[in-house]
Amino acid sequence: MSNLIEQSYELAKQKYAALGVDVEKALAKMDQIKISLHCWQGDDVGGFESENKELTGGIQSTGNYPGKARNAEELRQDLEKAFSLIPGPKKLNLHAIYLENGGEFVDRDQIEPKHFANWVAWAKEQDIGLDFNPTLFSHEKLDNGLSLSHPDKGIRDFWIEHVKRSRRISEYFGRELGQPSVMNIWMPDGFKDIPADRLGPRKLLKESLDICLEEKLDPKCHLDAVESKVFGIGSESYVVGSHEFYMGYAMESKTLLCLDAGHFHPTEVISNKISALSLFVDQLLLHVSRPVRWDSDHVVLLDDELMAIAQEIVRHDLLDRVHIGLDFFDGSINRIAAWAIGTRNMRKALLLALLEPKAELFATEKSFDLTKRLALLEELKSYPWQAIWDHYCEKNNIAVGLDWLDEVKQYENDVLSKRG
Template sequence: MNTQIENAYALAKERYGELGIDVENALAAFRQIPVSMHCWQGDDVVGFEQGAGSLSGGIQTTGNYPGKARSATELRQDLDFAMGLIPGAKRLNLHAIYLEADKPIARDQIQPEHFRGWVGWAKTNQVGLDFNPTCFSHPQSEDGFTLSHQDDKIRQFWIDHCKACRHISAYFGESLGTASVMNIWVPDGMKDLPVDRLSPRRRLMESLDEIIAEKIDERYHLDAVESKLFGVGLESYTVGSNEFYLGYAASRDIVLCLDAGHFHPTEVISDKISAASLYVRRMLLHVSRPVRWDSDHVVLLDDETQAIAHEIVRNGLLDRVHIGLDFFDASINRVAAWAIGTRNMKKALLKALLEPTEQLRQMETSGDYTGRLAMMEEAKSLPWQAVWDYACAIEGVPVSSYWLNDVRQYELQILEQRG
């Protein structure tokens, strides 16, 4: 290991020790916190269904950077490389459209066998898998409704798709020994003002009840539901609103998913974590960066990302909150996007673990708000970067921005050859 990195780490340990922080314990905890990387950054949310078309359902990907993955094999190759740039525990979040099959498979007919390649890859790489039904970019979702559709046959198609996905999710959990979090998000809504807002929500509730009726061991599978404010072409009404899903998750004792881009521009999910934790046992986060609402930009080490990490760590919620990412930028190197976003989420978690939280809590309890503010600001300048560099070095991950050199070589040797 580089002597400068070791020396800087030793000095950081000493500085943090003065504040009563055990850096080695923080580092050990950091290395065990998994972040679920999203497969859809690698191919612009197209998937590998035969005859896959363009995105629909309020989702858009912009940009045409060369090197997009065109098959599951290429996507796994890119993921292998990206994960080698990121320290600590990792998972992979798959959508149903990333199946592997020799012939077209209807979405309500997908089976665990169509994901054996992913399970084999996960075993080799010692990562867990999470899952999502794909209720968009399909002929039977083109009018803006799926699980809340007034047509019984169309609604049943999507119910059966979600049921099939639950079995695949459980297969992941059983095969890998770690529960798969299966997140249900549907684009259901209307472009203009509806007259009846209640009936679609009642149908959505009934559809979800049918989907989760079969009990599956939580050791293998967890159900999650995700709200959204609106989607492109669905601006005036979203069936699955925040109020709907918070009530549903709490009343059905399932996982609530909070997506950083799915709320009003003045709302942040960091403030919702502690509130929701009082009513739901588990939460799933989709950490993203909304530049103009739900634009799904690459995650930065910005105030909100740090606030999310602080809320989880300060409140002792690491065992109740599943951290996933959700962005898709096709204007830059897609592998670099994974590395930038995931490393930033990891940095935020490490910084949160190194915060002098107990001192801050004591100041707050005693009413010393001056000291609290001063200490919170001073903590931003503590030498967490030295601990981060050490965390990367001990796992053989590139330190600082040196990972970018590796990405440049990968782009030249692999991505540019894809045309």
């Protein structure tokens, strides 16, 4: 460890100790927090189901930066590079369209664990867990923008079978890797214009979900989550799976509730929902993204909302009840850099939250010393957390500062530029 980084770290430790913060304990907690990276950043949500698959269901990735992954081997290679730039425990979140079918088309209602065996073997090599998602978009049976809420029973049955098979694949992940796979169910069902019947599709969606989840799976291997959205491209006026629908469904069915940072009104934030929902649902799943005027899935910044999300989790001792996943896809910049920037920012936000003098902050609030509360929170913004972050990276053999960018540029020159 370099002398300068170690000296800065020791000085920072002393400064935080004066506030009653044990930096070593904070870093020990950091080493217990898993962040689930999303595979779809690496290929712009294309997947490997078939070539030239058109994105539908309101999904849109912009940009044409060279070198995107064209197959599972290239995607795993890129992920390994990204992992080498990010400190701390990780998982990988897979969508069903990232199966390996040996060149033969396998429809969504026919997928099996064997189509993901290579991913499991790779995850064991990387010592990471896997999460999963059924893919209820970019398919001809997303008919008129509807899947599980479609009035045609045949279409609903197709998607129900897909979700059922996805759950078994998720359980397979958990059983093989010795940690739960969180499987998140999201579908884009909705209407562009105002519907006459808002209730009917929601009844059908509830019935479909009940059938999807009727098989009891081992929670040590598999956890179900459901995810809402306020609107999407092509469903601007009505989304079947609204926040209210899924909040009620999660409480009734005892599933996890997924909060996506981009799936609410532009003036809403998910940080403010975490503590409220923690009183009513056992576990939450987060999809941490950054909306710009809409659910645009930009790379997350170390901004106020990201820090507030981390603070809510840490301040209220919810680390064992909140699963942190990322969800952004930017094809306009180097895709590996996007993973590195976004995930490092998520972990930085967690570090900042872990370095807060929580007991003192809570005490000042309970005594209504609101002046001191404000002064403390503002002063903490300029405390030397960066020195602790640099120490954490170096301790984990991860590039410090912007050195990781040099590694990305070299990888781009050696690998990505040769993909054509």
